Amino acid sequence: MLALWNSQGFRRIFLQVAYVGGIFALIITCVAVARHNLDAQGISSGFDFLYKSTGWNIGFSLIDFKAVDPYWKVLMIGLLNTLFLGTIGLVLATIVGMIIGLARTSENDLARLLGTIYVETFRNIPLIVQVLFWYAVATRFPPVKQAYSFADSIFISSRGLYVPGLNVTGLAAFLAICALLLALGLIVWFSAANRFKRIEPNIRRKTRWLIFASGTAVAIGILYLGRIPETPLVSIPALKGLNFRGGIRLTPEFAALVIAIAIYGGGYIAEIVRGGFKAVGRGQIEASQSLGLNRFQIFTRVKFPLALRAMLPILTNQYVWLMKATTMGIAIGFTDFFMVVSISINQSGQTLELIGILMGGFLLINFTLAAVLNRINKAIALKGDQLRM
């Protein structure tokens, strides 16, 4: 026996089997105990509950939902809300981050100071403190009757922000935004990827316009199809009785989350942007100056493309992080995926299945996001002999 233990080959196999086996045993024990405990409470296992009606309503939803609708629908709405919040939050955070990041790399001391103040203030305060703060601000606006109004079409009250909107379903609006984002991504990919480099500039320009135009057309088409019948196209909010009718209502929960994510994420993205611009070699800029390019051309043709390559891998991580940060909606009652799952657990008791769905959902979102961004990164990365330092 001792001889067997002393043989390296046996030890290797033994250790691996013990490790993997131990982890599996742990998981199986946990599931078995859970089964036993849940059976004792009279909760049957399996995914049948997905087709039962929920019996409760949901706070924020892009598509119509009634209390009689089944669980799978409420989970899908949660997922959609998370994606909706995440998409808008990411876009806004990127815009804020770009502006602050450019200020941080500016040659002007005052602009740099301003950027530094922003980054150091908002990055050093936990996101949830900021979320709760903005929520407290958002719910303390005057009640509906005394709402602040701008040009009689935008209203701010304690029940949220009312803006004029198109009479379309929320789902259609979301899909239209997705179509526009997709077109934008395609344009970036087409402009930067090496495989399209050899196409003539004239045709390249035309193709870019074509992508842009078709993206816009698809978005408009989606909006047209998603129109709510027998209403004017543009709806303007107006006070009727005790509440506003028409327009788009941004709930205080949603507004607080978007603002907090944009401000907090913007601080982090600003640092990534700054790092990207710092990575652009001084020689590159001097070379383009000596070629007689003007400042705008240097920025759009030399600095930005090179900086983007340095930024994108880190930006991917940051986006995944921000996507996960949407779960903070539960702190103020925004019905994102996480909150919907946790209400479902409370109501239905199907703990294991719902936790599995929760984890699966987030793995799916984050892996997809990372895969898409890595694909773009791979397409625009410098390859082989292009790397001359």
Next chain:
Amino acid sequence: MASVDYIPRKTVLQSLRDRYFSTLANTALTLLSAFIIGAIIWKVLNWAILGAVFSTQGGAEACRAASGACWSVITARWRLILFGLYPHEEHWRSGLACVVVVVMTVLSCLPRFWSGRAIAIIWVGGFLAFYFLMKGGILGLTVVEEAKWGGLSLTVFIFLATVLIGMPLSIVWALLRRSELPWISGTTAVIIDSIRSLPLLSILFTFAVVLPFVLPSWASGDKLYRVIVGMALFFSAYQAEIIRGGMQGVPKGQEEAAKSLGIAYWHRVSRILLPQAFKNALPATINQIVITFKETSLVIIIGFFEILASGNAAYGTGEWTFAFVEVYAFIALVYFVFVFSLSRYGAYLERRMAVSER
């Protein structure tokens, strides 16, 4: 000679013009930035100091009349925010425990204590001192159950315990992940990557709410400790990747040399690999610790009475409901002081190491 002596010098006015007013765009940028900075300074000064009310004498009524901040809510409720539901006459213990932690953090920032043993002694000793100060039961201190802990000291306790459990765990994960045995490294990689792609909240929720179903009742323990284990697990998954990055920076020759000298695995790891790996990973580790401190605030969602929750309670009831900005500003300041100083320290270390490697 005369021409050599003559070097045209910029006057102050000229250099100012070059830096701030060289072009029209630059001038506009300067003026805009100066305006915004001035406005921020003026507003903050006006709100926080000039127009603010500090004493509780007039009560909430005096605050409503004032133009600026109402710091009297902090004067009136600071004990609630910092100490939560901890018994009033024992507040000095909670405060002293937080001081212990500050001393401990400062000590471990000094290079003279940078050895595995010294750091371990400081942290474990500090943690035990913190725990017994808070809990009592020895030296004639009355016992205060964990359920009554709250405010800043609860935040600090969760943070300390997370790092103390998570750090050794992360070393284990990192070693397992770079194991030569494919099944061990593969399985560990899957575990680490899965934890990293989940939101911290869902892990906390699972540990707080779901675990009692999954574990036999004798093994599930107090909710506070389950949440700490969950946070430690999350921290260790991130920290393991940082340490692994540090290990990859150790030249392969080091380990080969140690092997050829016949040094056993544990000695190789503890005396050669880990010290160098930790040195490489130090800035990233400090960054991760800072992030963990900020993430501690998430436990409010699981229903703990940490500083954010006690802050909500401080303005949430009675006469102070209008003073939420001041309370959040106070909490933000507490976080800011800790996070800002640690992250500045991390940046300083990074510069110092960059110099030493030149």
